[in-house]
Amino acid sequence: MKFRLHLFELEDQPWFPHVVRQGMMDVLRVMITALGIYKPIVPLLQKALTHTRKTHLVDLCSGAGGGIQQVWRELEKQSGQKISITLTDKFPNLEAYQYLANQSHGALQFSPEPVDATAVPDTVEGFRTVFSAFHHFRPETATAILADAVRQNQGIGVFEGAGKRWHELLLVWFVFPWVILLITPFIRPFTWSRLFFTYLVPLIPLGTVWDGTVSLLRLYTPEHLQKMVDSLNAPHYTWHIGRARHWSGTGVLYLVGYPS
Template identity: 30%
Template sequence: MSHKPSKPLIPRLQVFEIADQLWFPSLLRKYMQAALTAAWTTYIPHLQQSSPAGIVARLLSQPNLLPHSPSKYVFIDFCAGAGGPTPQIEKHINSSLTHHHSRKSPQVSYAQAAARPEPVKFILTDLHPHEELWSAFASASPNLTFIPESVDASNAPASLTQQQGKKVFRLFNLAFHHFDDTLARKILKNTVDTSDGFGIFELQDRTIGGGFVTCCLFGVATMLLAPYYAFVWKSPLALVFTYLFPALPFVLVWDGWMSSLRTRTAEEVEQMLRGCGGDGVEDWVVKSGSESFMWPVGKVNWVVGYKK
């Protein structure tokens, strides 16, 4: 069940995150991105109700959230990084569409097959593309593509925002808190002027439970699961930077705390949207909520906006 996140006790602060710095080693940044992707996509039965990526997919598929079905949109991740949750969101949404249709029509005729819902398309983009990583995701799904060139979310090219009769929905997964107020308004204005909707999804907020405690638990989980992920990533060095020189858990926790201080509430996002100067912004609807994926503090906090 969706509910409103708690009101933060402190104002938003544009503090720095270690992994954003140019001097931060690329190998550690790679491990951090992989760890954050794991936080989005891992599902532990009996401990979690769903993975966070699964929650986002379910939200976007709900008939009462967006004015149109998911198949009417192209979902563009404007800050895809190393891939993040978007490949899993794509898989969840298209699998649920197929499952729902086959359950309604167990013996599919030719006419029924023609009436199947159209697969939902997703596109990965970023200011700093990860072409090699994205290629692997794209090769695993015909519904996932990427833009190999740099894409500025505050000035998206028309070739990207004009999708042959489809509506454009922008995704910001664990990303919108990185933008300062000036850049955030520019991105929202460009969204209003060239797109039909957006979704901001964060795993932290400016509360003690949703910020400080959640990030500490993430650091503990990193320490516990490091051997498994070192095997999955085929990189024993992950163990070195977790146990011998614990740079990885330290930076994950520190940057998590800083991310919490930078995260905007739904009210703050809507206020920026209304004041961004976009054409017809008064006709946009904003919805928000918080969905639990792990008791007691694991939550996906979301803000969704769309044209009426």
């Protein structure tokens, strides 16, 4: 798919029930981690951290922190160093962040205050990452996220857990619903509302399938990302853009940039 359609995602709508939105993000967090979706990009991220001499990440638009715990573990394993991460979001999922902080013994921290990815406070310093969220933004806002990193001379990595391929739509339509029904009782932290909106009123599986479909249509291709980078006028930055292959046959779209 070379085109991009910016249709509406349910989780972006202010009227969409917060408890269902959180349930959908929890499902994605578990699925991304279980499948190891972001493992293929860890070497790219590690190379960027080595180049910038950073051991701290600032994760923007963290949602429920999908996949970040696994990325952290793989980074520590491959680098042989202690890595810490601060989770941030304009609408922080504090319950999920506290759970991840406890699981990582404090290596995964979080900002309880809202953080705008287009205007990150100077006090929040570190190599920036955006996992599974860049497609939520229209081109001008997505470019502003990159521009803010350049303005503050910070490295940034943007990663989407799909390759924008047609067969990925079939996975969303025919596999995701069954997986959600199977894994929901085992998702932690446990909530009764997640069970209710999965089995009795199935808004979480239906919403996940809809948003998953729209997300694939919204993804920026490497060509789109290159145009954004070209518009930044940042010759002092090194950029790497492409697709990393996942074992399942899907891909991971990535953009990694840092000061040369």
